[in-house]
Amino acid sequence: GQQVMQIPQYQHVQEGEDFTTYCNSSTTLSNIQWYKQRPGGHPVFLIQLVKSGEVKKQKRLTFQFGEAKKNSSLHITATQTTDVGTYFCAGRTPNTGFQKLVFGTGTRLLVSP
């Protein structure tokens, strides 16, 4: 079954509000990647975190990798309508020899103007 869970499944915010999606793995990950998929599109790579406790920022997006390398979060400050889409985390787990990229369940974000 799915080893990487994300919450919430869906969130609807007003433009300007903040948004956070959380990613939790049942096992330690070698690294964590985040992707954004627009409706009808394919996943687009956003960022990769490797180190325990790592925090990276991309403009209004802040990514964090947990100390135990089992969880991660993506925070968007002051959302815009262009942020609409589904955000997936993805990581490599030890039971696949860290070879396969396992995707999280995804969080669908809707932003109203």
Add this chain to the structure above:
Amino acid sequence: GAVVSQHPSRVICKSGTSVKIECRSLDFQATTMFWYRQFPKKSLMLMATSNEGSKATYEQGVEKDKFLINHASLTLSTLTVTSAHPEDSSFYICSARGTGAPDTQYFGPGTRLTVL
């Protein structure tokens, strides 16, 4: 960045026919290619991993005789859905990994398959 293409982008076929989907790495050599399937509003589920010149490794529950994967060259992998049925309708996405950055996978634009 590296580019991965898929062809066709969209295909509609009759039940019982076979459909071939191509995945190409355009500007790098892909030693490993991955095939994913995504149902509406769901996550990407890995179907199989293929390494150039060897047989694909299928995930549990994926029928290898139904989803034929060929990775004949370092820039091309194909997925053939044999005897397609309506339940095979899905979004099929390939991704490729090169030798230069083994932790990075580049995704193709996907192929939307509709089986009538």
